[in-house]
Every structure is written in structure tokens, then in C-alpha cells.
Amino acid sequence: MSLPDGVSRHDFDGTTSIATRGHPEYGERTDGEWRRWDPHRSKLGAMLELGMETGLTADQTTLYLGAAAGTTVSHVADFGGPTYAVEFAPRPTRDLLDVAERRSNLFPLLKDARKPETYAHVVEPVDVLVQDVATRGQGRVATLNRQFLADDGYLLAAIKARSEDVTADPEDVFDEVLADIDAAYDVVATERLTPYHDDHLGVVARPER
Template identity: 70%
Template sequence: MTGSLPAGVERQQFDGDERLATRGQSVYGEPTDGEWRAWDIRRSKLGAMLDRRMETGLTGGETVLYLGAAAGTTVSHVADFAGPTYAVEFAARPVRDLLTVADSRPNLFVLLKDARKPETYAHVVEPVDVIVQDVATRGQARVANTNRRFLKPNGRLLTVVKARSEDVTADPTDVFETFRSQLEGYEILDTERLDPLHDDHLAVVARPTR
């Protein structure tokens, strides 16, 4: 694990602890210090991936499609260091909060859409450098496969597979193996389990092969 942090993400001191941080308006009660806001890696799988120095390929300023944005805990940090960031979430309740998060982030575009139906937002989303996927629902490989169309040839898929969302009774290792076998049109570059920060979650970095 030798990945460097993207520009706009730094390790900063908060109350004596060194934590990942981005510059932006506070969103979820996280500690702030001047313009910096701490990134809670216990609440954010992408934060955990960066903290573990996974080779995400993120350099800062990328165009991002974020699938499963919820109320914006993680995508708010992404929009702090990335370029245009399209946030897809299909539940109306968190989208209300997400719209407030976007108020102070002109590069964050909220889409109340189902990530299983990319044709419903294909007219809005431009080709992207990165897809971040955290949908925690059944069919996580299918969501990655159907959204591959948005990735530029040299782009990256950064996803987290939640084993229990696929099958609560199965051994997580088997679920992760099935995910790998179902991923189509991608080459997996790196994987890492995020336990104990995120139990039974596998982080995956992949690039499109076609």
C-alpha cells in the first residue's frame, strides 16, 4: 500500500490526533480547525481506503460519479478535493440533507436517481475519471458493470463491497469472490478488507478494460 493522498487531502492535527482532512464547510459535526475539516474514516469507506494508503489513483481535481451518496458524509469530502462530482442517491430523505451539503459546493451535483438505471442520468453525467461506489445493496457488481459506461478509458472504479448486503448468511470471503467473478469489463488492481473500521467490507480498486 503505497498510495499518496490526492491534492486537497492532508493529514492535520485535531485535538492532538493526526487525521485526514479536506477544506470545506462542516457537514456532520466533524471537528474543524480553521478551513480544514476532519474526515471521519470510521464513517467513510473511501476515507478508510485513503488512510490505509491504497493506490486509488486519485490526484485531486478529477471528475467523479459517486453512487450511493446518502446524506453526503463522504461525497462532501470528495467534492472538497475533486472537480465536478455527480452524487447519485435513490432515497429521498438523505437527498434533502445532501442538497444542503451541495449549497456550499458548486461542483457537487445531486441526482435523485437509482444507480441500477444509469440510462436515467446518462444525459446529465459527463465521462468521469473516477466512479466511487458505496451502495450497500444487493447486486453491487451489477451496479458497477452498468455504470462502467461513464468511465474514461484510463479511469478508476473505487468501490466497497458490503458482504451482508449480498447475503447475510454467507461467508464474506465467498461473497467477495462472487463479486470478483461478476465484475465485467474491469481489471481489479487492488483489494483490501477494511476490518475493523468497516466489518465485512472489501475495498476494490479497478480500471475498465473496454
């Protein structure tokens, strides 16, 4: 498995896991300056643990959609460059602000990922677009935010089947969302995120040329 600089496999009391260096934020195990990147709490962490080639690199500029309280985006900011974190709900955004106080490169935005025009004046072109939004129209969210992604960048999306349709077969939902993503991207890899997250699909895509 290829890991970006700044992410390493580390031993935590006999358990080996991916980890970053930074301030702990969600009760994760720590060892000195290392903090475990818990794949059960992070879809992107699950993608890395499962060996998906994400294209992540150190010091990249990132737009993170669906940052919630900052669990995953805190790890991204640990090894990345400027990191813009979009979250719609005010309550988790308050926790996200606390996370950002400890990371000068993390910029929280209380915005709706379905309305990128509301933050287009703030976000610079990015190297990677990470998406973890619990909403209908996840494929459309990815295509709407394509405008921020460099032509040689990566979309890393965690598609949640139950957010689209709680009654449909997850595989059918994934096919529909991927069809929407195909409008603006070339999908290069997909993988179910079990055993870490049920009914989720990890997606790696590149901007369509």
C-alpha cells in the same frame, strides 16, 4: 501513503487524520478550514487511511454512487472537480441538497444506481467512479456504470457483504462480486476495511482494455 492534492494529514487536538478543506457536514472535527475525513464514517476515507492507492487526483470529474446524505461525497467535492452524486432514497437526498448548496461543483441526482439510463443524459464522462451502494448486485452496478468512466479512469468500490447475503461467508460474497466486476474491469487492489468497517472490501479497479 500517497494522497491526492487537496487531501492532507492534519492534527486535530492530538489526533492525526486525513482531512480536506471545506464546510463541516456531519459533526466531524475541524481546525480552521480543515475538516477531518473520518474513516469510521466513510468507506473511501478508510481506503485512504489504510494506504490503498486510489488514483484520486485534484480537480477530477467524479460519479459517486450511493451518496446518502453526503458524508463522503462532500470530501470528494472539496478537492475534486464536477462531482455527480447519485442517491436513491429521498430523505438523505434532502440532506445531500444542503451539502450541495455549499459546493458549486456538487450535483445531487435522486436516481437509482441500478438504472444508469435514467441519468445518462446528465452525467458527463468521469475520471473516477466511486461506489458505495447497500444493495444486492453490487458487481452488476459497477459494470452498468462503466459507460461513464474514462478508459484511463478508476473504479473505487466498497463492497458490503451483508447487502448481498446476510448468511454467507463474507469472503465467498467478495469472490462472487469481484467475479462480476471482472466482466468490465481489471481489479488492481483489494483490502478489507477493518478496523473501520466490518465485512466490507475496498476495491480499486481499472476499465478492462
